[in-house]
Amino acid sequence: MKSSISTPLVTVEHGLQVLRAFRCEMTALGNVDLVRRTGLSKAIVSRLTSTLLQTGFLRHAPGSRQFQLANGPHSIGYSFLTRSEMVQAFDPFLRRLADSLNVSVALAVGNGLEMIYVGYRAGHHSSTLRMGLGSVLPMGTTSIGHAYLWGVPAVEQSQLIKALRLQAGDHAAAVDDCLQSSFASLRTSGTCGVLGGYGRGSFGIATPLVAGRQQMVMALSCGKASIKPDLEKEHGRIAPELQAAARAIEEALTNFDGAL
Amino acid sequence: MDSELTCVIDAPQSNSPSVGLGGGDSATGDKVCLVRATGRPIVAPFARALALLASFTSKDLWCSGRELAARTGLPPSTAIRISDTLVQLGYLHYSPVTRGYRLAAPVVALGYGAIANSNAQRVARAQMGQLAEQQRVHVHLSSRDRLETVILESCSSSKTASSHLKLDVGTRLGLASSPLGWALLAALPEVERYYLLEHLERRAPRDWQLLRRRTGEGLSQVQRLGFCYSLGGWRAGLAMIALPVVVDGYAPHVLSCVGSAAQMPRARVELELGPRLVAMADKIRYESALA
Numbered sequence A: 001m002k003s004s005i006s007t008p009l010v011t012v013e014h015g016l017q018v019l020r021a022f023r024c025e026m027t028a029l030g031n032v033d034l035v036r037r038t039g040l041s042k043a044i045v046s047r048l049t050s051t052l053l054q055t056g057f058l059r060h061a062p063g064s065r066q067f068q069l070a071n072g073p074h075s076i077g078y079s080f081l082t083r084s085e086m087v088q089a090f091d092p093f094l095r096r097l098a099d100s101l102n103v104s105v106a107l108a109v110g111n112g113l114e115m116i117y118v119g120y121r122a123g124h125h126s127s128t129l130r131m132g133l134g135s136v137l138p139m140g141t142t143s144i145g146h147a148y149l150w151g152v153p154a155v156e157q158s159q160l161i162k163a164l165r166l167q168a169g170d171h172a173a174a175v176d177d178c179l180q181s182s183f184a185s186l187r188t189s190g191t192c193g194v195l196g197g198y199g200r201g202s203f204g205i206a207t208p209l210v211a212g213r214q215q216m217v218m219a220l221s222c223g224k225a226s227i228k229p230d231l232e233k234e235h236g237r238i239a240p241e242l243q244a245a246a247r248a249i250e251e252a253l254t255n256f257d258g259a260l
Numbered sequence B: 001m002d003s004e005l006t007c008v009i010d011a012p013q014s015n016s017p018s019v020g021l022g023g024g025d026s027a028t029g030d031k032v033c034l035v036r037a038t039g040r041p042i043v044a045p046f047a048r049a050l051a052l053l054a055s056f057t058s059k060d061l062w063c064s065g066r067e068l069a070a071r072t073g074l075p076p077s078t079a080i081r082i083s084d085t086l087v088q089l090g091y092l093h094y095s096p097v098t099r100g101y102r103l104a105a106p107v108v109a110l111g112y113g114a115i116a117n118s119n120a121q122r123v124a125r126a127q128m129g130q131l132a133e134q135q136r137v138h139v140h141l142s143s144r145d146r147l148e149t150v151i152l153e154s155c156s157s158s159k160t161a162s163s164h165l166k167l168d169v170g171t172r173l174g175l176a177s178s179p180l181g182w183a184l185l186a187a188l189p190e191v192e193r194y195y196l197l198e199h200l201e202r203r204a205p206r207d208w209q210l211l212r213r214r215t216g217e218g219l220s221q222v223q224r225l226g227f228c229y230s231l232g233g234w235r236a237g238l239a240m241i242a243l244p245v246v247v248d249g250y251a252p253h254v255l256s257c258v259g260s261a262a263q264m265p266r267a268r269v270e271l272e273l274g275p276r277l278v279a280m281a282d283k284i285r286y287e288s289a290l291a
Helices: A008-020 A031-038 A044-056 A072-083 A083-100 A143-151 A154-189 A231-253 B045-055 B066-073 B078-090 B103-110 B112-116 B118-133 B179-185 B191-201 B208-225 B266-290
Strands: A057-061 A067-069 A105-113 A112-119 A136-138 A191-194 A201-213 A217-223 B092-095 B099-103 B138-145 B148-156 B171-175 B226-233 B238-245 B251-262
Touching: A008 A031, A008 B103, A031 A044, A031 A067, A031 A217, A044 A057, A044 A067, A044 B045, A057 B118, A067 A072, A072 B045, A072 B099, A072 B103, A072 B112, A072 B148, A083 A105, A083 A231, A105 A143, A105 B103, A112 B103, A136 A143, A143 A191, A143 A201, A143 A217, A154 A191, A191 A231, A201 A231, A217 A231, B045 B066, B045 B078, B045 B148, B066 B078, B066 B099, B078 B092, B078 B099, B103 B112, B112 B226, B118 B138, B118 B148, B118 B251, B118 B266, B138 B179, B148 B179, B148 B238, B171 B179, B179 B191, B179 B208, B179 B226, B179 B238, B179 B251, B191 B208, B226 B266, B238 B266, B251 B266
Parallel strands: none
Antiparallel strands: A057 A067, A105 A112, A105 A217, A112 A136, A191 A201, A201 A217, B092 B099, B138 B148, B138 B251, B148 B171, B226 B238, B238 B251
């Protein structure tokens, strides 16, 4: 359990964590699920869900006491996406890559110890991987997270890795192993691949990129869900085009001054 | 459910910084955690942060602290303090040059995708685009948020002359004041409908007679025709048709189409556009159940 001594900053952070715990899915969750997903105490979670309910960000799922995302969050995300010139600029590249390789393509930024999809396009046949814009993925166990970690400045990188180890608890060694093998791959080939990092039977191949005058680090990934994927073969197939797309996006965003 | 309909921002303001959630008893201090008459706690700093994020529109880039204060009804010092908190957490950017705030990328993680990626909406989006193009009208999908309908999806024909009539995503209309709301009310169980109408009456006692009569007409149109419409009555020169779409597992949605009154005479509305929308709602219901 996290500490419950709170400043307004911590309160707002916790509240938004509860909202994020829905992972942009329509799935109904109860307070107990949210306690498990956020690590916050039950008392805190129930006050936060009550607030979210009263402000129109959550609602009761039809015929149930569990909660579901309501309409409140939709217009915030929409306002951001329609006003962000960067999002408009990189979207065509994602679409091209998705169609060309027939995979789902995501562009993500790091936030806390998680990765957030700020761009997403699905290939024609990849509808089985149910993710999309706004999806939140763990940084420690996904290819897109590892590529991002590889891309950030050294000081930030070591801080993040330390925090990830702490978060993983008993699984710290396993997270470390996976991360080191991704880093080895990134060092030699510029890309990394993780199998089943998120959902079994799926894989992700990712590479970091740096965008705009403010040198913002992001990660670009290709993913697919398939039965017993041959990671090595897919990696070889996807890596060259993935890297070419990453360079093309960097090029297109060179003169962007704004932050994303 | 009662408190869901009350406005959060009218929570008492304190000049000293709020201390957020205490570790222990929440009901002891009003600055700590406001407990409403209904007995449901609301965490004030969090509710204010949500209101502040929601006050940005798709037309804003940079927004000053003063502007945000005006929109949320918060005192400027409070609005700025909360904005700075959101900057620290990465949800807003601050520009010293414009001295303004804007939404940052992590806001998309707060739930945007749940609706945008939902089957029902994906299916609806494709069909709405087709209808807008064929009929040269604006087609919208909306849903309820407290006492209003909110536009979730908006499709327009590239050839339409009436682009000023388009309703943008995020646009809110009172439940009793337009066909969107009437269609939504028509889809609800009776108890819930009367419950909402009661609250609407408390909000707008002055115009209530007129709104109540129009709402009643709208509800009976939906029962008779499957859709309801307003030809210039809701807004001069504008015609609107709306009908409910009920997909299993989702709260009711409303499908609607808007055009100029000249372009949408009664005969076209009743014999062509209305029935088309009814067929489309059936198709959306059917296809989202398959997806």
